[in-house]
Amino acid sequence: MSVTIDWLAFLQVFAAALIGAAAVVTFYAVGLRLLVRSGRSPVVSPAAFTDAITVITEKQARRAAKQAAKAARKSPLSEAQKRVALVGAYACFVLCAMAVIAGILIIVVGH
Incomplete structure (x- = not known):
């Protein structure tokens, strides 16, 4: 019995994992930064x-x-700017959660 490795599929999974991890970390970091800028550290x-x-x-x-x-x-930001930063922070956290949920769904449903 011979075992063969599909290297193209391996590279696709590696790239998807790397991009997904970078997306989650980036969205979380930007969201946290915007949360601090909005005055809610x-x-x-x-x-x-x-x-x-x-x-x-x-x-x-x-x-x-x-x-x-x-x-x-x-904070040098006006109240409107703080509100925009807060909405942006929440949007980044939602995108972070969506990336995690999408990864779980790909694993569970896409097998």
């Missing part, structure tokens, strides 16, 4: 991890939230 509260991971203290989290609020107040 996400502040993540500290979580309990193992000793191998450095966790910020409550004081550092409060300071980061205070700095984010201060930066939002000092």
Whole structure:
């Protein structure tokens, strides 16, 4: 019995995976950047991890939230520009989710 590899199909799958991963990362990064520009920077509260991971203290989290609020107040954007940035951020997150869902559907349905 001989095993043959369809190298063209392999390259197509590799290219699709590379493009899909780049699209998801790009949409998420642009969405996060627009979210910050709209004055709604996400502040993540500290979580309990193992000793191998450095966790910020409550004081550092409060300071980061205070700095984010201060930066939002000092934004050079008008309210309309902030609204457009927020809509753009949500659109990027939707595109990111759609890319992930499309990949899952291709795997499940397209086999």
